[in-house]
Structure formats: structure tokens, C-alpha cells
Amino acid sequence: MSRFFATGSDSESEESSSADEITPKATGTTFNKQQALLLSDDEEDTKRVVRSAKDKRFEELTNIIKTIRNAMKIRDMSKCLEEFEQLCRAFLKSKTIMDKEGVPQFYVRLLADLEDYLNQLWEDKEGKKKMNKNNAKALSTLRQKIRKYNKDFETEITSYKENPEQSAEEEEKDDAGSASSSESDDDDDDEGVTAKSLLKKKPQEEEKKAPEASKFLKGAADEESESEDDEESEDWGSDSVDSGSESEDNEGAAASLAEVFLKKAQDGDKQTDRKKDDRRKKHKKKERLEEEADEEGDGEEGGWEKVKGGVPLVKEKPKMFAKGTEINSAVVIKKLSEILQARGKKGTDRAAQIELFHALAAISNENNLGEGILVKIKFNIVSSLYDYNPNLAAFMKPEMWKKCLECIDELLDILFNNNNIFIGENIAEDSENLAISDQPFRVRGCILTLVERMDEEFTKVMQNTDPHSQEYVDNLKDEGRVCGIIDRLLQYLESKGSTEEVCRVFLRRIMHTYYKFDYKAHRRSLGLQGETKSEQDQSESEGEDSAVIMDRLCKFIYAKDRTDRIRTCAILCHIYHHALHSRWFQARDLMLMSHLQDNIQHADPPVQILYNRTMVQLGICAFRQGMIKDAHNALLDIQSSGRAKELLGQGLLMRNMQERNAEQEKIEKRRQVPFHMHINLELLECVYLVSAMLLEIPYMAAHEFDARRRMISKQFHHQLRVGERQPLLGPPESMREHVVAASKAMKMGDWKTCHSFIINEKMNSKVWDLFPEAQRVQEMLVRKIQEESLRTYLFTYSSVYDSISMKTLSEMFELDLPTVHSIISKMIINEELMASLDQPTQTVVMHRTEPKSLQNMALQLAEKLGGLVENNERVFDLKQGVYGGYFNRDQKGGYQQKQGYQRAPDQRGGYQQRQGYQRDHKGGYQQKQNYQRGGYRSQNQSSY
């Protein structure tokens, strides 16, 4: 049909192709036959669509039966069983038809044959032995099944067995496979030809559809030709005959055929579906051929009509509007809703739907139907683009994504250009005003949701791109467009949207800003270097500082937002941004004021990930500022778990499948932060380990003999132990090894070695250069290393000295005298160092009141004995049931004395403070700051 409709040369070659198929085979046959064949082809075309439920079911059954018979022939019992089960199911499905029509003969025949066959096999002991295990098993199951099953059909089967011939004949007519028709009885070759021609037909059919599609693309302009199509289809029968005769002449054109076919092969998704259709149709055609042969002419006519009705919606689309229909908004809206109805239905071609919308948009544009409709259509285009992927996990194809961006851009253009369009979710479908009138347009739909979804899609695209490929970079370039769209939306909503909407779009904007380091602002703050740069740079640097933007957006959200989540996210992003730009105090204060640490565990995982990211950024910021303790405390939670990667949403940890099934994994994958937002994990770990080193090494030196010594950082100790376990100590390679080596040097008070391990080229390239202010950070680090090494040195070796000159110390550690003085004074005040300063000579005089190792040991023993007694008493307690008299006396008397001897009350206090510090890790970040040390030493002193 449509081959006539397509452009001239194309149709020509098609004709020849159909001719070509037949001619070589049918050279010997008469023209008449040829014609018949061609007719039958056409017949098929029409009948393809008209299929009653009965036919469909029967065809299904016959197909299965055929496979069963084949399996029987090759004695494949397992296949037989499988197919039989399928057959039963198919039969059940067609129950209603069967009730009407009665059980078909071929079905009964199969049942009877199968049973006979199985019994025969069963009897054949020899053959059974030869069967493999699977087959034998299948045989016995199948035999039992069919016996049971056949009871329902007993009458039919007996009647069949009584008169197998007749029913077989009867079926012969029905059975598609046995022979094509009485017509072809005399020619064995014929069937093959038919089949072949049919096979070749497939591409042709596609071809036929292709023009339809293209026509549809061309849209309204083609309407005229469509109507022509209708006319032509009426002439179809005779035409085809002509073409048949023509084709013989056309043999010469065969050469061009290949190309045509090739082209068709690319024709897209629909192909497979159609192939299936074709196959089915083939059957049907043959079945019906006989009965319908006589009423061919009428049948064709009728068949054609039916085609129109039965063709799926998509194919129908090209005839969007009947010819001559006046295109007005009402019609377009009607069409739109028509298309929309197909949405979400099974079998709707989503890609085609998108095309349809585009076409509709073009039509409405052409006819100047006004922006209202255009906006409406655009909304639908975008949402159907989103719908394109059936499941949530899949990400958009690049072209879809580009289209989506464009569409949203256009939509925004329209909205900006036309002030009289009102959009909103709350506008009811029936109160829409799409037509051009005096009233402003009212369109249902939420641009914000679309943009939010687009943002999510962008994240998905980024998540699903290999971060180390060029593709990722290319995709990342779209970030600018995404930001642009969000910015425009922001402008739009600021003037039109409700506060809630504004908050949402603000958050989107914030989400795209918070993790980016503002180099321009950074450069500006460093001085006016930026001005010497090229003009482009200059113009760039004139933009608002991201800090200012963040401040404005966040503050608006703090003030106006009513959903907790948006505010939480905004706060976290704000803190992150502050921290990223080294505004430590603002960041910290905001964190403390928000009290987020208290209730973040109730938030949803993405927010928790954001919180973790923020915390980490805060810690790194503190480190850059030289707030080592704060840095350590902030990073402790993330690092101590050993799952930093997971907690920051930067990758999944390998875990057993028991802990996480596929479903969970999918969810977790969706939570991942795109690569360009990642926080460098090595940097993070290094910062943490170095802070831990700066805290832990002096602490270890100070509490060498303390039985109650607690680790400040378990992870750091773990690294130390790993270092110790190494059988051969080579020069450090990895970052961790560097830190461990540095720690060892620091333990000895050797700051120079420590320095060289922490700051060298390797470490610079791996870690320190990643900071925007690398130089400053390194200077800070050197200073910290010097100070802490000095402290460690004093702790470790003070027992060797009677007195030590501060000048010597300042030379040893290359610190200026006042610094040394202040450090030592602090140590003395904190009672970490038992010494006094001799002002005139600038020396430190050691008091040497440190307990000796034996004394330390005795203290430890005493403590342990205390624990033992306590435990023992607990046993006793249990025996007594209650606090008996003996026990009470004990508590008041001797035992308490023992406690007193163990630790003086003030000691207790000091210890508890430290405990408090430990506890703080879990709780608020706030409290962590009262981290104190010391106290314990004073106890020691007092107990001596």
C-alpha cells in the first residue's frame, strides 16, 4: 500500500524487489500462479491486522504442538515436557474460546498421539536404558501428567481413536504447517517459495511503515498525500497484479536491491516486533487462505478498513489531523490528550510518542495557536523524555539528555518572553486556559519539578559515566547549562513562584555551588593579581562571589523554609562552602548553632552523606587553619569506621552478598556522589593521620607508663602496628608509610626527619598540593611538627636532664625563644612537666618527681588488684543475693580506703574529664572542644 505512496524511485526499487524474490524460483511456473502468489501476499498484508482471538489462540497452540511433535521425533523428553506444560497453560488461557468452539481436533490429536508415544517409549526398556537421566526423568513425569490430563478429554480422545482418519483430514485443513492450501497441492516447491517470499517481505513491510513515519515527521504538511493514500489503497488489488507483471520486466533492477535492503535493516526498534507479527500472520494467512480465497476482492476492501482501525496508535499518528480539518487549539488539545492517553500503556512506543509531541508542537507553532498550547506541549515533551527510561536506575541517553536540556531552555524562553502565562501544579486540568484570548494563559504543570528532575537526571548521567573518560568531561560540560537553567528558573520563580518553590530552586542552586572552590574570589583575596590576567578573566571575575550568593540563598532558606530537609541541606552546604574557603570560625559556629550532630542520625541517607561530607570538609578546614585537635575530632567519626568511602557516598565497599542484596546495592548506587564532587580520600586520610600523629605522639610520650592510657586514635595506632609488623623497613612509599615513618622520628624528638617524611615531593604531589594554599599549610605543618616534637622530646627525655637551657632547645627545634618559653610554660601549668623555669639563666629545672618504673608498676598493680577485688565482690554479691552485712561493712571500711589509695578524688576528676572527651566523639561536636589533658599527672604526684 504505502509503497505506492512513497516517492517514486523508492517504490520502483521495491517493486522490483518483490519481483526479484519470486522470479528466480517461479520461472517455471505459469503467470497465473505468480499472480496467485502475489495476491496471497497482499492478502497477508491485510489479514495481518485482522485476527480474531480464536485465531490467535489457535495459532499459539499449533505452534506449541509443532514443537512438541518435533521434540517427539528426536526423543527429547525434557523439551517435550516443557512444551507440554506450556501447552496446557496456553490451552487454559483460551478456555473461553474452547468453551464456545469446542476442543479443537488438532489438540485432541496431539494428546492422543503423545500418550501413545509415551506409552510406547515407556514399554521400550532398551531405549529407556539408553536415555540420559534428564530425559528419563522427564519421560516419567510427562507420562504421569498426560495420563491425568487426558482424563478430562476422554471422550474426545476415544472418538479420535475410533476414527483417526477423518479427524486427521479435518485437521489437515486447519493445520497450517502441513500444506499451504489446495492450490499449492500440486506444487511441492510452492510452499517453500511462499515462505521465502514472506521472509523477504518483512523488510518491505518495514519499508512501508518507514514512509509513514517520515510522513509523520513532516507533519501537517503531508496531510494531502495521506488522503491520496486512502484512495490508492482502494486500487490495491489490481495494482498489485500489475506490479507482478511489471516485476518480470524489471529484473534488471535487481542490482539496486541490495542497497534498499540494507537501508531497511537499520530501520530501528520496531523491526523485531514486526517480525513476530509477520510470523504469526504467515500462519494465519495460510489457514485462512482457503476460505477467504473466493471473497478476495471484498475481503481486501474490508481488510483495508480494518487495518485503519487496528493499527496501533503510533502508526496511526501520521494522520494527525484529517485533511482539511481546521487546526485550532481545541483540536490540538484533543489530539494532545489522545496522545497522552497512550502514555504509560504497555506497547506504547515511547520514542515515537516524543516524536509525536514534537510534531504537534510544530503544528501548533505553525498555526500560531499561542504560547499556552506550546507550553503545554513542551511540558509533555519533557515529561515523556523522562518517561523514556522504564526504570529509575537507567540514565538518559545523551541525545535524549540534550533534547531535554534544549526543551527546558525553550520552555523557559517562552515563559520569560510571555508574562501572561501562569503555570502551576494546582491549576486544574479543566480550568486551563490554553487558547488565545484576553485572559492570560493558564497551564497546568510545574516547571520546578521538571528542572529538579532534570537535575537528578544529570546526576544520574554523571554517576553512570566512567569518571576517567573523556565522556565524563564532555558530560560535565553540561553542568554549565544545568546551572544556567537553574539560574533562569530561579529568576523566574523569584518573581512568580511561591516561597516554597523559591526555597526549592534555591536549594538546587546551592547544591550546584557549595562544592566548587571559588578561585576568582580566592585570587582577589590574595591581592589584585587577577587584574593582570586577560580580559576574559577579568570579566569573569566580576561576577558575584559564590560566598555572597551562598549567603543570600541560604539566609533566605533559613528564614523562609518550612520543610526541615531543605534547611538542613542548606545549612550543611553553607558550612561546607565556608569550610572549603577556609572560613573556619563561621563554619564551626554554624555547625554548632545548627545542633545537627544531635539529630542527623534521623535524617535520610543522602542528607547524612551530605553531613559526612560537610564534617570532613570542616575537619580539613580546621587542619589548614592549624586547629589540629578540631581537625582530628571532626574526622574521627568518619575515619574510625574505616568506611570513609561508603560514608561519603564515593563508592561501594565490597561486602558479602548476605549483607546487601541486589536491590540494596541499586539503592546505594543511586546515592553515590558524582565523581567531580568527590573529596579526595587520600587527602582526607592523610590529614587525619597527621593530626592524629601530632596529638598522639606527645600524648604517648607523656603517658608512657600509664596503665590507663587511652588511645586518641585507634586508626593511627593500627597504622603504627602495621608499620611495626613489616619485616623489612624500606624507605616509605605510600602516604601511610610516610606518616608512620614520621611518627617514629617524632617519637624520638627528631623533628627534622619527621619533617622530611611529612613534607617531601611525594607527599606534596599526593596530598599537600591539593590544597589551594599549599604553601601556607606546609608552613603551618612544619611549625606544628617542631612544637610537638619539642613536647615529645621533653616528655621522653626530661628524666635524663637535671636542667636544660631553653636556648639549647630553641636551637634544637629551630623555634624562637618565646615560643619555646610558652610551650614549656604551658606544659608546666598543665602539670605535664614537673619542672620550673629559672628566669635569669633561661633554663628549665627538672623536679624529677616522676614516678620510677617500679613505682609505676606498683601503681598499676594496685589498680589491677582493685579491679580484681571489685570483680570478686561481685561474685560474692551474687552469692549473697543482697548487699549483706559483711559486704556493707567492707564497703564502708577497708575497701573504700583502698579506693582512696588508688586514686585521689581529684585524680578521678581528671580522668573523667578525659573520658568525657572520649564520649564527646559520639555526641555533640561542641563538647569535643573541651578536650583536656593532664590532671592525671598531678594525681600521681599527690599520691607520692
Added chain:
Amino acid sequence: GLIRFNDLYRLYEFENGKTQLFNSWGVVLKIIKHYQEEGQGSEVVQGVLLGLVVEDRLEITNCFPFPQHTEDDVDFDEVQYQMEMMRSLRHVNIDHLHVGWYQSTYYGSFVSRALLDSQFSYQHAIEESVVLIYDPIKTAQGSLCLKAYRLTPKLMEICKEKDFSPETLKKACVGYEHMLEEVPIVIKNSHLINVLLLDLQEKSMVADKHELLNLSSSNHLEKSLQLLMDRVDGMSQEIVKYNSYCRNLSKQQQQKQQYLQRRQQENTQRQSRGEPPLPEEDINKMFKPPQAPPRMDTLLIAGQVNNYCQNIKAFTSQNLGKLFMAEALQGHSS
């Protein structure tokens, strides 16, 4: 070497009179030599004692060491070696009867499960057998420390039953004090050796004896404290284990009681309704008592702790004496 001879001689004089176990100097010297040659630090050397039972005495007249075997010769057969050794000794007409074994100790740590097990098997086979514990460190400080132990009959009973549950131990009234009994040692020499020793004593210089007056005590004390602490920790753990066991037990008892009560109530109800009462046998099945932790380890630890304490006490009192002496001397000289 010399000083040791002197010490040995002194010990002989002190201990004379308490008869139970006769030991010949040859044996003592062999043991000392064995440790000197093979033992180091906390490593332990072991050997077999040979001798005779004469009336109510056990005379140990000879010994030979267990060879220190490396991991290379896995198929080394100790029993085979012992038998071989004893046969050889018999050929040269030396006492070849197995009467026990000896072991060196490190700061007095020897009360262990291993010792208990092997001593039990010895005593089970040969009733009279003893274990000689030699403390090389104390000996090096100037006083020979050699002690003979046997398991008490009570402990033997328990070991035979292999039942170390709290109840049995309680019933048997075995405390850590009653695990091992010390057997007094008398060291006897031939007169010739005695003469030689006396002669040597005459010849030895005063300076040789000064080691006794050594005041540097902290190292020894520290080590002892460390070991003691270790054991105290062990003890704590055992107690915690026992404690949790007790708690579990009592909790279960309570549950059982409650269940029983409920069952009784139900049964009375059933009785009033004329139904047969529910059986009460299944209760024991439902409430299996928790596994009681073996108490033998605790006992051993307690014994060991006691041992350390005795050692430390002896050591400190000795040292205190020395310190007073030194103080007096200093005051005198100044």
C-alpha cells in the same frame, strides 16, 4: 662457679635434719649445668630424675635432661629416648628407676596446667614421683633455690575424675594452698665431696661472697611485678567469666521457678477440670543449665599468684634487711 659451691654447702647445713627426700649433689649440679647450657631467659629446661625409694625416703641419685628439640626433627620420640637412656644407664649400673622429673622456672612461675598434667601422669604411674623446681635466677643471686613438689592426694582424685567444675572443687575443699605439697629436700654428698667443698670454702675470697649483698633489687622486683600483674589480669578474667556464669545460672533458675509455678497453676486448674496434669519432666530439657567454666585454671592462677607473692615477700624482706644494714653502715662511716 665457686660461689655456688659455697652456697650449696650452706644449704646443706641448713636443711640437714628434715628428712624426706635425699638428693645427691651430682643431681643438683647436673640440673644447674643443664640450665646453664640450654636454658635462657624465660625458656624452661626439663629432665628426668632417677633414683630409688628407700623406706620412707625417696633418694634421687641421678638425672638426665630431655633434649631440647628443634622444629626440624618432628619425628623425635621422647619416650623412645627416655627408655633408651635408662637402658644405657642400667648397663653402666646406675640407678635407673624413674622417680620424677625436674624443671627450671622463671621468676617462680611454674604453677601451670602443663605442670599439673605431667605431674599427674607421673604420679599416676609412679606414686612417689616428684617434680623438682629449680630457680636459676634466685640461685644466681646467691641462694640455691630447689624445691620438690607433689600433687596432694585430693588433687590427684580430682585429676583422675577430670572434673573441674566449681561444685566438685568445693566439695573436695581444694584451695590453691592444697594443690601442691612441698617435699623437704636433703642434699647428701659423699664425704669426699664434702671435704672438697670445705676446702674450697677456705680458699674462696671474701669478695666472692659479696654478691649476696647486692642492693640493686628493682629489676628483679619489676619482673616479678610484671608477671604478677599478668596473672592478676588472668584471674580477673576468670572471675568475670565465673561471675557471668553465676548470673546466667541464677537467671535461669528464676525462669525455671516461674515456669514451674505457672505449670503448677495450670495443673491445679486442669485437675479441677478433671484433665490429666501436664508432665513436669520436660522442664529440665527446656532449661539446660549453662556450661560451668572449669575452675582449675583459676586455682592454678591463684597458686601461681601465691607463689609470686611468696617470692616477692621473701625477696623484699631480704632486701630490707640489706638496706637497713647498708644504712647502718653508712651512718657508721659518716
